[in-house]
Amino acid sequence: MEMEASVLAALAAVVVASIFLVLPHLRKQSPSQDDRRRQLPPGSFGLPVVGQTVGLLRALRANTAEAWLRRWASEYGTVSKLSLFGLPTALLVGPAANKFLFASTALTAKTTTSFNSMVGRRNIRELAGDDHRRVRAMMVQFLKLDSVRSYVASMDDEVRHHIRAHWDGRATVAVMPSMKSLTFDIMCTVIFGLGRAEHAAVRRELSAEFQQLVRGIWAIPVNLPFTSYGKCLAASRRGRRAVAAVIGEKRAKLESGHSSPFDDLMTHMLAEGLADEDIIDNVMFMMVAAHDTTATLLTFLLRHLDGNREAYGRVVAEQQEVARSKAPGKALSWDDLGKMKYTWSAAMETLRLVPPVFSLLKRAVEDAEFDGHLIPKGWQVLGAMNMTQWDPAIFPEPGRFEPARFESPAPPYSFVAFGGGATVCPGNEFARVEALVAMHYIVTGFRWKLADGCDGSFSRYPLPSPAQGLLIDIEPMDTATTGAAGITK
Numbered sequence: 001m002e003m004e005a006s007v008l009a010a011l012a013a014v015v016v017a018s019i020f021l022v023l024p025h026l027r028k029q030s031p032s033q034d035d036r037r038r039q040l041p042p043g044s045f046g047l048p049v050v051g052q053t054v055g056l057l058r059a060l061r062a063n064t065a066e067a068w069l070r071r072w073a074s075e076y077g078t079v080s081k082l083s084l085f086g087l088p089t090a091l092l093v094g095p096a097a098n099k100f101l102f103a104s105t106a107l108t109a110k111t112t113t114s115f116n117s118m119v120g121r122r123n124i125r126e127l128a129g130d131d132h133r134r135v136r137a138m139m140v141q142f143l144k145l146d147s148v149r150s151y152v153a154s155m156d157d158e159v160r161h162h163i164r165a166h167w168d169g170r171a172t173v174a175v176m177p178s179m180k181s182l183t184f185d186i187m188c189t190v191i192f193g194l195g196r197a198e199h200a201a202v203r204r205e206l207s208a209e210f211q212q213l214v215r216g217i218w219a220i221p222v223n224l225p226f227t228s229y230g231k232c233l234a235a236s237r238r239g240r241r242a243v244a245a246v247i248g249e250k251r252a253k254l255e256s257g258h259s260s261p262f263d264d265l266m267t268h269m270l271a272e273g274l275a276d277e278d279i280i281d282n283v284m285f286m287m288v289a290a291h292d293t294t295a296t297l298l299t300f301l302l303r304h305l306d307g308n309r310e311a312y313g314r315v316v317a318e319q320q321e322v323a324r325s326k327a328p329g330k331a332l333s334w335d336d337l338g339k340m341k342y343t344w345s346a347a348m349e350t351l352r353l354v355p356p357v358f359s360l361l362k363r364a365v366e367d368a369e370f371d372g373h374l375i376p377k378g379w380q381v382l383g384a385m386n387m388t389q390w391d392p393a394i395f396p397e398p399g400r401f402e403p404a405r406f407e408s409p410a411p412p413y414s415f416v417a418f419g420g421g422a423t424v425c426p427g428n429e430f431a432r433v434e435a436l437v438a439m440h441y442i443v444t445g446f447r448w449k450l451a452d453g454c455d456g457s458f459s460r461y462p463l464p465s466p467a468q469g470l471l472i473d474i475e476p477m478d479t480a481t482t483g484a485a486g487i488t489k
Helices: 002-020 022-029 033-037 053-061 065-076 095-103 113-119 129-143 145-166 175-190 200-216 228-255 265-271 276-307 309-324 341-353 385-389 403-407 428-445
Strands: 079-084 087-092 107-109 172-174 359-364 368-370 373-375 380-384 446-450 471-476
Touching: 053 065, 053 079, 065 079, 065 087, 065 380, 065 385, 087 095, 095 380, 095 385, 113 200, 113 228, 113 276, 129 145, 129 265, 129 276, 145 175, 145 428, 172 175, 175 200, 175 276, 175 428, 200 228, 200 276, 228 265, 228 276, 265 276, 276 309, 276 341, 276 428, 276 446, 309 341, 309 428, 341 403, 341 428, 380 385, 428 446
Parallel strands: 087 380
Antiparallel strands: 079 087, 107 359, 172 471, 359 380, 368 373, 446 471
16 A cells, blocks of 8 residues: 555665664764663663654554553553654653643653644744744734634634535535535635635645645655655645745735735734744644644544434534524524533543544653653653543543533543643634534534444544545435524525
């Protein structure tokens, strides 16, 4: 298969290259004799350079990564060492570990070499100090609560348009591609000011390139034409050119007085004097982070509701009650979203079971200590969220889909799909509104069930992705019975 061929070829190239490039770096990163005396975590670095990288990537692809990590943690404990992507790595497990990951000043955010190659090295995850604060403030300007309130009508319009174009009149829908298209369009409209009518071509181009490049964020970084990395890097370059063209258009409008710095995020970044390359890197980052994660949430929410008809019935009843309170064709309001409490509990339970982002990767910028073990400066630090979110001591029967778990708060640092402490994701409210608006029109517009031959299985390489895109059979809901607000033709 293409994936296996790419991995094997890339692995061979990495091993050869390591003779000249990576091994000297590893010697610099290797623990000193003094470090060993200070109790490094238990574990193993495995083979030089290769370490446990290929094993973890294969487990992600086969959706056995949780079991892979659980076996490792059961052997070595809550803090252990391994080698990933050629670097020594500390694996931390549990609520206390999650708190340490989010709160420790000795750790900084880190992304993989492949991710930075796809997105750009000046993205917000890689920035520090004043640069990080500056870019974060720009993003928060468009993700804060007051801003998100103003997006409800635009999101409502995008969802209705998508349903008309891709669901109405069809017997079967592939949910994941549909939700990726929808969430990408929402983000283009409300965050980047790329409207349907005037920017249809660039939206299609960007969407196509991003579907390709996201496959490379966990790829072994060997830039050859036949590797996944090489193909995805080419898509990234095309996407960057498209974003650069949009920046040029927005600069011209801003300079001519035909736009305001608060019209959209790109224009705001231009007005604040951010360099074009920095704008491109952070637009690329947000496009990857914002639309793929919410698309994953919506896809797996439908999958889990199909498997729990009691929960499905409660979501339907809640959404129908909201629909009956609306005049036909009237858009949802902020107050309507506040009535969707059980639906959001179901979404949170979905995030617990299938977090869109499998792990949290950081880097030690100074020596750190956790649970009596040294994590030397320069090491990667990996936190696997599922290890806590599937802990039966915290969430009884962790494999069971039970939205009622989230009718009361989860224990601190046990559910970290949106981060924790002072580092909560600034886009969590945006994601909540986006998901609730989409679910309202799906639930009140259609009945669904998994299509014949679709077993709901999925891979985690690079993000959770169901087989066949999660094919579902749909039929229109009787709006005379539901009183749904409806989708105006």
